[in-house]
Amino acid sequence: MKTITGESRRYLDVDLTARTYSVFSPRLEDLDDYLGGKGLGLKLFYDRLGGADGSGLAAVDPLGPDNVLAFMMGTFIGTGAPCSARFAGVTKSPLTGIMVSSSCGGPFGMALKTAGWDGLLVSGAAAAPTTLRIDENGVAFEDASSLWGLETGASQDKLVDNPRQGALVIGPAGENEVPYAVIRSGNRYLGRGGMGAVMGAKRLKAVVATGRAFEIKPADPARYERLNAKARRHIGRNSFVLNYRAYGTNYGVNPGVDKGFAPVRNFRDRTDERCRALSGEAMAERYATEHSACAPCAVLCGHKGVYPDGKKRHIPEYETIGLWGGNIMNFDPDIVGVWNDRMGELGLDTISCGATVSWAMEAAEKGLRPSALAFGRVDNIAAALDDIAHRRGEGAELALGSRALARRYGGLEFAAQVKGMEMAAYDPRAGWGQGLNYAVANRGGCHLNAYPIALEALFGYIPQYSRLSKASWVDFFEDFFTAVNSTQTCQFSAFGYLLEPPIAKYTPKPLLKLAMTLMPRVAQAVLDWSCLSGLVAAITGRRITPRGFYLAGRRAHVLERRMNCHMGVTAADDTLPARFLNEAATRHPVESVVPIEPLVKAYYRRKGYGADGVPTARTLRALRIGPPAGRAAVRAEGA
Numbered sequence: 001m002k003t004i005t006g007e008s009r010r011y012l013d014v015d016l017t018a019r020t021y022s023v024f025s026p027r028l029e030d031l032d033d034y035l036g037g038k039g040l041g042l043k044l045f046y047d048r049l050g051g052a053d054g055s056g057l058a059a060v061d062p063l064g065p066d067n068v069l070a071f072m073m074g075t076f077i078g079t080g081a082p083c084s085a086r087f088a089g090v091t092k093s094p095l096t097g098i099m100v101s102s103s104c105g106g107p108f109g110m111a112l113k114t115a116g117w118d119g120l121l122v123s124g125a126a127a128a129p130t131t132l133r134i135d136e137n138g139v140a141f142e143d144a145s146s147l148w149g150l151e152t153g154a155s156q157d158k159l160v161d162n163p164r165q166g167a168l169v170i171g172p173a174g175e176n177e178v179p180y181a182v183i184r185s186g187n188r189y190l191g192r193g194g195m196g197a198v199m200g201a202k203r204l205k206a207v208v209a210t211g212r213a214f215e216i217k218p219a220d221p222a223r224y225e226r227l228n229a230k231a232r233r234h235i236g237r238n239s240f241v242l243n244y245r246a247y248g249t250n251y252g253v254n255p256g257v258d259k260g261f262a263p264v265r266n267f268r269d270r271t272d273e274r275c276r277a278l279s280g281e282a283m284a285e286r287y288a289t290e291h292s293a294c295a296p297c298a299v300l301c302g303h304k305g306v307y308p309d310g311k312k313r314h315i316p317e318y319e320t321i322g323l324w325g326g327n328i329m330n331f332d333p334d335i336v337g338v339w340n341d342r343m344g345e346l347g348l349d350t351i352s353c354g355a356t357v358s359w360a361m362e363a364a365e366k367g368l369r370p371s372a373l374a375f376g377r378v379d380n381i382a383a384a385l386d387d388i389a390h391r392r393g394e395g396a397e398l399a400l401g402s403r404a405l406a407r408r409y410g411g412l413e414f415a416a417q418v419k420g421m422e423m424a425a426y427d428p429r430a431g432w433g434q435g436l437n438y439a440v441a442n443r444g445g446c447h448l449n450a451y452p453i454a455l456e457a458l459f460g461y462i463p464q465y466s467r468l469s470k471a472s473w474v475d476f477f478e479d480f481f482t483a484v485n486s487t488q489t490c491q492f493s494a495f496g497y498l499l500e501p502p503i504a505k506y507t508p509k510p511l512l513k514l515a516m517t518l519m520p521r522v523a524q525a526v527l528d529w530s531c532l533s534g535l536v537a538a539i540t541g542r543r544i545t546p547r548g549f550y551l552a553g554r555r556a557h558v559l560e561r562r563m564n565c566h567m568g569v570t571a572a573d574d575t576l577p578a579r580f581l582n583e584a585a586t587r588h589p590v591e592s593v594v595p596i597e598p599l600v601k602a603y604y605r606r607k608g609y610g611a612d613g614v615p616t617a618r619t620l621r622a623l624r625i626g627p628p629a630g631r632a633a634v635r636a637e638g639a
């Protein structure tokens with residue numbers, strides 16, 4: 001087998017309109033500055049579509065042929081490093097009209113990377129349904145007319161016939177350009193922001209990569225082996241990881257009920273004892289669960305189990321459980337498993353779809369918009385999902401998402417979304433940092449931007465109902481997680497890297513809590529992620545320091561904000577729906593609303609944005625973010 005040392009630095013550039021492709025390499029300075037994955041995907045998008053000064057981004061129609069859909073492989077993929085099945089998708093979102101990125105597991109990343117490609121950019125639009133077949137020799141364009149209309153599982157079954165292959169596919173939702181349609185890779189999804197609709201608009205049914213032509217070897221094998229073993233030790237003993245390993249992401253359900261971040265009745269309430277029936281602990285027992293993870297993974301958050309109807313199913317993730325459980329007043333975990341399967345087959349984002357449905361239920365209750373959907377009624381949900389994916393009946397409207405519906409009918413104050421993207425299953429009134437996170441996250445109502453609810457309510461390191469240190473931790477973690485998502489390992493492993501090295505591990509928890517609350521910058525200075533940045537350096541052979549790793553994440557995050565500003569985002573968008581700012585009574589003993597304005601102001605200062613929310617010239621200079629470099633910023637192979 002041939003060998004790639006760390007990264008091939010070869011990317012495919014496919015034009016579906018012309019049915020052609022070329023091969024290019026990014027500049028080394030861009031690899032150093034943006035690492036790869038999400039960060040490099042953003043930079044390539046910016047350079048290619050930004051025009052002379054970035055203003056060209058506004059004109060890109062997310063569903064038009066100009067939009068670029070980038071699939072960026074991770075540094076870790078193929079090396080056997082912890083959680084090394086991840087890759088990124090980057091594009092302009094049809095749901096929000098701004099940039100969106102998403103991280104995904106499943107077999108596709110490994111297949112493309114070991115076919116010799118570090119990434120794939122797709123532009124244009126095919127005249128007829130098309131599948132891209134990719135191997136070490138390049139790209140073939142294949143007619144996909146017979147696949148059009150098939151659901152995601154059936155599409156994968158038809159396209160993948162040996163273990164060297166991995167496929168990206170869309171279902172009916174993507175084909176019908178539902179703005180929250182997903183792309184499937186195995187049993188994992190590029191879930192947020194409607195990337196499936198972008199594929200559908202390009203009439204791209206699938207991308208199938210055939211890998212295992214290359215073996216990925218680290219540039220410094222001895223250092224890699226040492227750090228890989230250390231990383232596994234740290235991840236393997238982290239309490240966050242151990243809870244996820246035992247109960248999956250639904251480990252969060254019981255703390256949600258106790259600490260008040262569980263969404264109930266379209267986020268009107270934030271606790272309900274009945275939600276415990278959908279907890280990770282309850283489902284582990286009910287379904288006798290076993291692991292079902294992205295391979296290879298050191299965390300093992302994914303689970304499957306046997307349902308009462310005898311079928312083995314993947315256990316829905318926490319977000320799905322939250323939004324299709326208490327948030328629509330359903331407390332039957334079995335039926336959420338069935339709906340979860342249907343949404344996977346149809347290609348729908350369970351978060352955006354769930355929050356849109358709960359909005360419709362409340363809008364009907366308030367007499368704003370008639371609907372057959374109602375809190376606690378479960379018999380008509382399965383049909384509604386099919387209708388949404390096929391845009392028929394009431395589903396044609398529900399397919400628009402909650403912001404578009406609320407703009408049409410009223411009820412924006414209880415549409416649980418930010419910048420058009422529906423919020424995940426954490427009520428921000430239970431953690432003011434989580435509220436800030438939703439308000440300022442680059443892709444909209446995204447929980448993973450900085451995930452401060454973990455510090456506030458899961459670990460209890462910083463107080464839930466306080467402004468203290470929140471801007472600082474949101475600022476820190478969004479940069480850190482952007483670096484993680486540019487390396488492309490799993491965010492769930494990050495707390496193992498951060499909290500298990502000796503200083504954090506052996507500092508008494510009360511002292512750590514005090515430092516994290518009152519002196520967050522000091523606490524951040526002692527956090528140690530040298531194992532993670534060292535692994536990236538050992539794999540790629542590039543010189544990457546812990547500080548440089550962090551700054552690469554910050555650079556990509558600020559670049560994304562600048563891109564979003566070019567696409568119309570202003571300070572007025574950095575807020576929460578009125579429900580979370582005004583309605584304090586939520587059946588939880590603590591009454592709380594999010595004091596969003598001072599939080600956002602403090603965050604802008606930390607981030608180096610002006611009062612208008614735009615990154616200042618000084619910030620851009622310090623991070624070496626200039627105007628778009630154009631297509632000349634990449635080296636075309638053979639040119």
Ligand code: SF4
Pocket residue numbers: 083084085105292293294297298299300301302490491492493
């Ligand atoms: S922790 Fe979960 S999401 Fe992350 S790589 Fe492992 S199985 Fe996949």
